[in-house]
Amino acid sequence: MMSASHPDTDTAPVLELREVSVAFTSGAGAKRRTVRAMNAVTLEVAPGETLGLVGESGSGKTTTASVALGLKRPDSGEVLLLGEPFTRSRRANAGKLQAVLQHPHWSLNPRRKVGESVREPLTVARRDLSRSEQRQRVTEMLEQVGLNPAFAERYPHELSGGQRQRVSVARALVTEPRFIVFDEAVSALDVAVQMQILALIRELQAEHRFGALFISHDLGAVERVADRVAVLFRGDLVETASTEEFFRNPQHPYSQTLLEAL
């Protein structure tokens, strides 16, 4: 079902969430509490655009990330990736979407060489490429993220946090996905390194035109990398605005407290 408002395929939204709701129930009996992680969240990410998603812990950011990545099936509402709903098998979407997650320490399998980790998505999405062709793409990707290709032979523990996140970005881009989720991708890094990674993401997005959902509690990072900003407060999407508009005068009172707290 193509959405009418975007007839032209290359501007059709990469990711669409329509009225998506997710609830968790914890405890049981008298103390049974259902926590509404997402209530009727609707958002879109266009190709080449970065949508910043901000909110505090417990606002439903992480749930939104796992729904957008097809890891969690919503209780109600629709999730469309490139216009198609998520199917049961993840193999179908292999290569179309990827993620860069928060903990640099655990973003790579400590027992495998860095090159192998970056090559892994290719072994599923690009079986047509031979092993050496896949290795060749890995070398190209490492260079694109500003790492010396010789790193492919190293183990993750020999790299710094910043370098490990660069490798994650390389792994995310190696299959040329149309949509990438950055879930707190730079929060665990030093400020100076954060700046470099954020700049890298902007550069690569300009070149590869992927759609990105950049999730973070750090407004500073969002300001540097997002085209539009959406604010989540206890599962409700309370405000969506262009970045420049959002930082100049936030509408929703909660957004104001967030900005004031800085």
Added chain:
Amino acid sequence: MTTYSLPLSKRKRAVKTRPPRDALFIAAACALGLIVLVAVAAAVIPFAGDPARIVGPRLSPPSAAYPFGTDALGRSVLARLLEGTRTTLVLSTLAVVCTAVISVILGLVAGYAGGWAREVIMRLSDVLYSFPSIVLAILIAAVVGPGQAAVLSSIVLVTVPLMTRMVSAAAMSVAKRDFVTTAKISGVSAPVILFRHLLPNVSGTIAVQGTYALSVGILVEGGLSFLGYGVQPPRSSLGLLIQEGGSYMLQAPWLLFAPAAVLVVAILSINLIGDTMRDRLDPRETRSLV
């Protein structure tokens, strides 16, 4: 001891942890190594003579001619001890290898799949775990009949529950890591995730639990053979030798003390090695109030 300034982010850590230099670990490793070496060597070059041959008068004390004395039938105690140690070690090691294979498969599936698969596997291990080890061994000996098969299957069924639980817990914590989530998103199939991502990162737990299982194995073999339902004469094992030693201990105490000493030293060194490996695997912060 040179201290050098290392910025926190570039902390150097070798994945292949070097063997620890602490004295206790080395002592335990040497003791165990010696026992294994001598027992295996005795099979290749029977320097202590043939365990089945009558070499001298019955129950004669240790002397130059018979270094460990002779047993109730006049056989060399040293020769029988070496053969007994070898049987116990071989049986326990073989059993632990089976346990490891079973527990790793069940543990990984339970840890990664979760849901009903995990529930079924945990319930089965609860059932086996409800039997005191010697009681389970007796039940199996009744089914399989006394002998080495009973010892082998008893050790496996006694050690599988605990090892499965430990592997499953470790697998569950690794499954939460980002690199597993990313593999899932890349469409990597579950079996590949189990063996390419979970198994190598759980190998530390497997090694530690395997070591502890080995010491439990020796205990179970000893107990079952001591009761007479494990290894059957004329073959010998540490448990059997201790039982024979027990019945003649008033006239010939060396029949009891030799196998008892070997058994205790073997189990002690295996436990110490296991403790050291466990502390190296996840070094815990400690505090002393004193």
Added chain:
Amino acid sequence: MMQILRWSAGRVMSALITLLGVSVLIFVAIRLMPGSYEDIILGPLASAEERQLLAEAYGLDQPIFVQYFAWIGQVLTGELGTSYVTQSSVSGEMLERIPVTATLTIMAMAVTLLAGVPLGIWTGVRSGAKQGGAVGRVVSSIGISVPEFVLGSIVIFVFSQFSLGLKVGGFASIGTGFWPTFQALLLPALVLSVFCVAATARTTRDAVMGVLVEPHITAAVARGETAGHIVRHHVLRNAGIPILTLLGTITAYLLGGAVIIETLFNLPGLGSFMVTGLGRRDFAVVQATVLFAAAVFVVLSLVLDLITSALDPRVAVTGKAGS
């Protein structure tokens, strides 16, 4: 309050499922045992009719799960079948023997708690100190490296060799008053408890060390509270939960150890009954004693589980015991 009831109902259910599993395992094991009963009772030369008669008497010709439910029905009514060898009822024999094993295990459990837990706490609180290293580790491992059958044999050797007062072997039946029974069981109970004291001390030490590094202990230390105060009020309470769960495993050790100790010291308890049953291929006895041992363990673990949930308030909300 409702929450605790719901949570404990869950625990009772899983214990029942485990018990069911245990009974199925034993029933299947019995059916797999080599040589049908007919050979044992009637001898291998018995004619076909005799075998058929016996089979009907024991209901062995019905389909397997009918036999199972018949068997379970008997077990639940306390009727554990008749011994194939002595033709006397197994449960009668067991009732006589239970007090022996019970006294033995309770005495050993008392020694375990009185010695094991304090030893564990003492070494746990000092775990970090300099000398805590090698000595602590060897001592904590030696206890669990000397199995009952080794220690028992050596103790018997020592006591019979040098007759240090405690008589070995022979056993005044329970009836003849408390003191002779106590004296007869003291030595076996002590031998049985050595392994359990070591295992308890080891686990208590780990539990205490685990609690000591928790943030609320750091806060207490930062408030300048004395070590005694911290241990008494904070460490014991938080370490209590893992120690209680340990008691379930300790009971399993004790029941297992009792089998060896009773055989070694030839005490007329359930353990020796089980071993002789196995020896004489008297499967009704093996079946009943093994089921009894497993049932005691499952029931006790359930009781301990419920106690720990009552002690740990977090269970009321999160539905699982705080680790």
Added chain:
Amino acid sequence: MTANAPAAPVVSLTGFSAEYRTRLGVTRALDGIDLDVARGELLAIVGESGSGKSTVSQAIGRMLPRVCHVTSGSVHVLGRDIASLAPDAIRALRRESLGFIPQDPIASLNPTMRIRRQLELALRPLGRPTDLESLTELLASVKILEPDRVLRLYPHEVSGGMAQRIAIALTMAREPEILIADEPTASLDAQVRDEILTLIVDLVQRSGASLIWISHDLGAVRRWCDRIVVMHQGRIVEEGPAAQVLDEPRADYTRTLVAAIPGRQDPTTKEAE
């Protein structure tokens, strides 16, 4: 606020260095720290995770973890070198003069004990009244609405903000001369953060104690503290009055830190105080 005559500093670290020796290798946590804290001063130590700011706060109370070894220098608290203090003396110092406000308030309370019991246990050795009436009053002093209900709860049943108020009440009831707060609002929500900070500063100023506040939140630090110390990888890279350090940062590192605060056009423009 600081007395003009240079009164003896309540806390002073001189040439203080420490390193973590673990199986993974040796990592230097602090590299020659010289820091003085005057009586009644509100000092903030800012820096990123791994800069060593928490190690400084632990060193003051001699609460360094076992794997952290002091390699040089000394720490003097109220004029006494804490390294030389006997265990009883250091305990007395912590009990009478030092106060710690935890980063994770809920975790700093005993999970198996109701709040009331914990307050009694902590206050009785100090001779403070522990009857229901005075405990309720104590909780009211930190603006907890229904103190009698809270007293009956278990730690996992109270909110983060509530638990922090309890921790503050517990600490301030001992009237410490030096209060060390290691990221007191890190685990709290935005709205609650300001209330807790105002509460801490208000109580500190009223009691005349010195506050050593560890934080990575430059905005909040700027509003409350007299002096700021910026730390990076175990060294103090800059030190000075709050406004001057944040508006005209001399060290490059401070400049990148300040630039990272969103919505700030240019760090050098003068902010209306």
